[in-house]
Amino acid sequence: MAETKPKPKLNKKAVEMAKQEPKARAKNFSEVALGYPEEDAQEEASRCLQCPKPQCVSGCPVEVPIPAFIKCIREKKYAEGIATIKSKNALPAVCGRVCPQEEQCQKKCVIGKMGEPVSIGRLERFLADWERKNGSQLPPKAPPTGKKVAIVGAGPAGLTAAADLVKLGHQVTMFEALHVAGGVLMYGIPEFRLPKAIVQNEVDYVKSLGVDLRLGNLVGRIHTIPELMKEGGYEAVFIGSGAGLPQFTGSPGENLGGIYSANEFLIRVNLMKAFQFPDSDTPIRIGKHVVVIGGGNVAMDCARSSMRLGSDVCLLYRRSRDELPARQEEIENAEEEGLVCKFLASPLEFYGDEKGWVKAMKCIAMELCEPDAKGRRGVKKIPGSEFTMDVDTVIIAIGQTPNPIIQRTTGGLQSDPRHGTICVDDVGKTSLDGVYAGGDVATGAATVISAMGAGKRAAKAMHEYLTNKK
Amino acid sequence: MYNIVSKTELVPKIKLFEVEAPDIAAKAQPGQFVIVIHGKVGERIPLTICGYDAKKGTVSFAFHEVGKSTKGLGCLNEGDSIDNVTGPLGNPSEIKKFGKVLCVGGSVMIAPLLLQAKAMKESGNNVTTVIGARSEEFIMMEEEAKRYSDTVIIATDNGSTGFKGLDFLKDLLKKEKFDRCVVMGPVVLMKDVSELTRPYDIPTIVTLTPIMIDGMGMCGVCRVTVDGEMKFGCVDGPEFDGHKTNFDELILRQRTMLPEERLSSLLWEMSGGCKCGRNKA
Numbered sequence: 115m116a117e118t119k120p121k122p123k124l125n126k127k128a129v130e131m132a133k134q135e136p137k138a139r140a141k142n143f144s145e146v147a148l149g150y151p152e153e154d155a156q157e158e159a160s161r162c163l164q165c166p167k168p169q170c171v172s173g174c175p176v177e178v179p180i181p182a183f184i185k186c187i188r189e190k191k192y193a194e195g196i197a198t199i200k201s202k203n204a205l206p207a208v209c210g211r212v213c214p215q216e217e218q219c220q221k222k223c224v225i226g227k228m229g230e231p232v233s234i235g236r237l238e239r240f241l242a243d244w245e246r247k248n249g250s251q252l253p254p255k256a257p258p259t260g261k262k263v264a265i266v267g268a269g270p271a272g273l274t275a276a277a278d279l280v281k282l283g284h285q286v287t288m289f290e291a292l293h294v295a296g297g298v299l300m301y302g303i304p305e306f307r308l309p310k311a312i313v314q315n316e317v318d319y320v321k322s323l324g325v326d327l328r329l330g331n332l333v334g335r336i337h338t339i340p341e342l343m344k345e346g347g348y349e350a351v352f353i354g355s356g357a358g359l360p361q362f363t364g365s366p367g368e369n370l371g372g373i374y375s376a377n378e379f380l381i382r383v384n385l386m387k388a389f390q391f392p393d394s395d396t397p398i399r400i401g402k403h404v405v406v407i408g409g410g411n412v413a414m415d416c417a418r419s420s421m422r423l424g425s426d427v428c429l430l431y432r433r434s435r436d437e438l439p440a441r442q443e444e445i446e447n448a449e450e451e452g453l454v455c456k457f458l459a460s461p462l463e464f465y466g467d468e469k470g471w472v473k474a475m476k477c478i479a480m481e482l483c484e485p486d487a488k489g490r491r492g493v494k495k496i497p498g499s500e501f502t503m504d505v506d507t508v509i510i511a512i513g514q515t516p517n518p519i520i521q522r523t524t525g526g527l528q529s530d531p532r533h534g535t536i537c538v539d540d541v542g543k544t545s546l547d548g549v550y551a552g553g554d555v556a557t558g559a560a561t562v563i564s565a566m567g568a569g570k571r572a573a574k575a576m577h578e579y580l581t582n583k584k
Numbered sequence: 585m586y587n588i589v590s591k592t593e594l595v596p597k598i599k600l601f602e603v604e605a606p607d608i609a610a611k612a613q614p615g616q617f618v619i620v621i622h623g624k625v626g627e628r629i630p631l632t633i634c635g636y637d638a639k640k641g642t643v644s645f646a647f648h649e650v651g652k653s654t655k656g657l658g659c660l661n662e663g664d665s666i667d668n669v670t671g672p673l674g675n676p677s678e679i680k681k682f683g684k685v686l687c688v689g690g691s692v693m694i695a696p697l698l699l700q701a702k703a704m705k706e707s708g709n710n711v712t713t714v715i716g717a718r719s720e721e722f723i724m725m726e727e728e729a730k731r732y733s734d735t736v737i738i739a740t741d742n743g744s745t746g747f748k749g750l751d752f753l754k755d756l757l758k759k760e761k762f763d764r765c766v767v768m769g770p771v772v773l774m775k776d777v778s779e780l781t782r783p784y785d786i787p788t789i790v791t792l793t794p795i796m797i798d799g800m801g802m803c804g805v806c807r808v809t810v811d812g813e814m815k816f817g818c819v820d821g822p823e824f825d826g827h828k829t830n831f832d833e834l835i836l837r838q839r840t841m842l843p844e845e846r847l848s849s850l851l852w853e854m855s856g857g858c859k860c861g862r863n864k865a
Contacts, residue, residue, distance in 0.1 A: 291800055293621050293628070293668045301802075330621075330670035332800055336607045358802040362814065369807055369814070369833055371840035378803035386797065387625050392851050394625035395653055396797070397844030470836030517801050519819065 126229025175567030210239025269297020271354030271553030367464030401506025542572030606641030615677030690769025778826030
């Protein structure tokens with residue numbers, strides 16, 4: 115028995131995952147991180163202590179049985195390993211790449227107290243990539259319940275809820291407003307961080323479970339939620355329509371040409387493949403001097419995409435480096451690729467040329483002040499500190515709020531008037547009977563995995579609701 | 585897939601498609617638009633709805649072949665299918681009895697304008713419809729205009745038929761009292777007509793056609809300034825108060841991708857244009 119042998123000395127260092135060289139990758143849209151080869155996955159998996167009471171699992175929003183799948187890797191039972199992950203997580207190839215593991219499962223890893231935690235995300239990715247090469251197996255499905263469920267939005271929350279509900283035997287229809295499924299995984303996160311073929315593969319997996327996907331179908335315009343329930347025969351509805359409405363700074367000159375919302379920029383580049391223009395049909399015009407306003411993961415995605423389109427990029431953030439909300443790994447990647455940051459500065463006004471294209475922006479220096487109730491440092495303008503920068507492209511990445519179409523067309527659905535989010539309880543139940551919501555539409559812009567967690571909790575609650583309903 | 589039931593060339597380079605889309609046909613109203621996507625990396629093309637038939641399950645839209653995407657669309661024929669048609673998007677027009685309504689349409693937007701003229705007529709309004717184009721060759725749907733209006737006026741930029749330019753409107757507005765004006769067409773036309781109706785305080789509704797991508801409030805490329813506020817053409821419009829719209833900003837914003845659009849179109853022509861061979865570019 116392997117367990118009785120003397121344990122090798124604990125390796126405090128995690129196995130590195132190969133990446134494209136910064137100089138090379140800053141010029142292409144291919145994936146930056148290359149994944150573990152089998153031997154590296156074996157070595158990294160061997161570092162797991164297989165704790166009897168695993169802390170990592172409690173750090174995972176969807177409670178993936180982490181030690182169990184790592185054990186499968188050690189024993190080279192890869193098919194069993196991926197099935198173990200998929201018992202809880204329908205999108206492992208996505209989560210293995212874009213989950214902030216350092217804040218979640220890996221933060222709780224016991225080895226992390228002595229050295230580097232086990233690279234759970236990289237191992238998850240290894241199994242997901244193995245499955246993509248070797249073919250997937252469909253999990254067992256409960257007998258049909260005869261209940262119809264509608265999922266609004268095919269993003270991470272909707273895909274997760276759909277997968278769970280269809281496995282429980284319900285008849286699931288997923289309505290997606292865009293012409294492709296995947297939500298932010300398709301339109302938001304760039305190719306070099308999450309290849310779209312991988313997202314499509316995960317979407318196809320959810321479809322193969324038996325989910326009926328309706329593309330280009332905007333709920334609220336074609337059918338409202340009350341119509342789906344009354345006329346469509348759907349007994350429960352999950353709303354996972356995300357946070358798609360871009361915020362702007364409100365500064366004068368913001369409607370000049372060359373000023374994009376992060377959403378517009380990323381939709382052009384990712385969803386519409388403008389980085390391949392003119393082979394693709396939707397263009398993007400980008401100058402030499404790009405300023406990205408904001409400091410979150412979306413801002414990093416915009417900045418790194420701009421560099422790949424050949425621009426010099428400056429990130430303008432009103433707080434300091436310590437407050438950057440983006441993942442540490444993304445900040446490091448971006449800086450390796452040549453990102454310049456300007457901290458403690460905020461835009462005041464944009465100036466255009468005679469053709470209405472942005473040519474300069476006036477900014478003001480900021481200083482940090484006392485943290486607010488949430489512990490986030492406040493900022494204030496430093497009077498007299500205005501300065502001007504020459505720019506030819508500006509990308510505004512200061513956040514998104516939920517799209518209001520569903521809230522406006524669903525009578526009795528309670529939402530937060532300030533943030534536009536749909537009000538839900540712990541399991542995602544809204545003010546309407548049988549209607550659940552989760553992900554960014556309920557929380558405001560957050561992470562892929564938190565949306566998936568919400569989809570999972572709502573699916574469980576919806577199943578109980580449907581089962582108890584006559 | 586959305587089957588093309590009929591294809592009509594209204595005038596050179598302006599085509600009308602009637603497409604099978606029962607879900608959209610059941611919900612469409614005048615003033616709304618659809619997004620049409622064709623091809624694997626095709627653009628999302630916003631087109632104003634110019635007809636719908638809930639019984640037949642069809643919806644119609646007209647388009648002007650100006651760039652690669654619209655030229656490519658124009659290559660499709662009856663019996664072909666479009667990959668995706670999404671809609672109805674945007675807010676419906678306000679249709680009720682206003683009294684005397686002046687409808688002004690230019691170029692390709694004459695088609696959706698007539699849908700609105702028809703609805704206005706059916707709601708008991710007296711409808712005067714102006715249809716305008718560059719020259720006689722491009723005046724379209726005159727018969728339909730007559731069917732849905734009490735009076736039809738033709739105007740062209742070069743005076744080859746009907747009135748030359750918009751000067752006749754000054755006299756018309758002086759002579760007759762209108763309770764509402766609806767304008768659909770090139771931005772310059774909407775701007776000019778709005779200026780002409782302003783002194784008479786005639787509520788003037790314009791249909792803005794900024795660049796759009798998703799068409800449902802996500803990207804913000806369609807932002808326009810109305811009454812000093814930022815609005816999204818797709819979800820707040822597409823109809824706005826012509827007296828409060830910043831048309832000059834819209835004109836600049838419509839042109840932001842012009843060099844790229846030209847390049848794309850040129851490359852398409854150079855590569856032989858339409859690959860199906862039925863409609864050589």
